[in-house]
Amino acid sequence: MPRSQVDKLQFQLEAFMFREGNSPSIYITCILKATIASAPSDAQRKSCSFANGWSAADGNDQVCGCCDSTCGPDGEFAASPYGGIQWEGKASLGPVMVQGQKRGSQ
Structure with missing residues (x-):
């Protein structure tokens, strides 16, 4: 999503449930640099x-x-005049509960 503040990122995702799935929870894992x-x-x-x-x-x-x-090797990133990676790590969020869509909503 477009930034509303220069020091923050926002994201939106569309969740779904598998037909055979019994759990309404999901976990999100990503690698951040x-x-x-x-x-x-x-x-x-x-x-x-x-x-x-x-x-x-x-x-x-x-x-x-x-x-x-x-997008090229990580070495290009480290050679930046701005100093390269300041922090890198794996981030996880969850469980996030997925709610069913209400009837009549789009």
């Missing part, structure tokens, strides 16, 4: 989402052009 906020977005520093094409949270959509393939 953070750098200084003043570094401009590029192929290695970006936040992209897909909805009718790739778009960047900061509006610089051209940096998302490699999202369907590969």
Whole structure:
């Protein structure tokens, strides 16, 4: 989603339940790489989402052009004049409860 504040990322996901599934909970796990906020977005520093094409949270959509393939080796990121990765780690969230859609809603 587009940024509402420069120091925060927002995301939205559409959840579903498998027909045979009995549990309404899901877990979200992702690998995060953070750098200084003043570094401009590029192929290695970006936040992209897909909805009718790739778009960047900061509006610089051209940096998302490699999202369907590969965006280059991690070594390019570390060679940045802005200092490379400041923090990297795995983050998990959950359980998140998925509620059924109410009748009459879209």
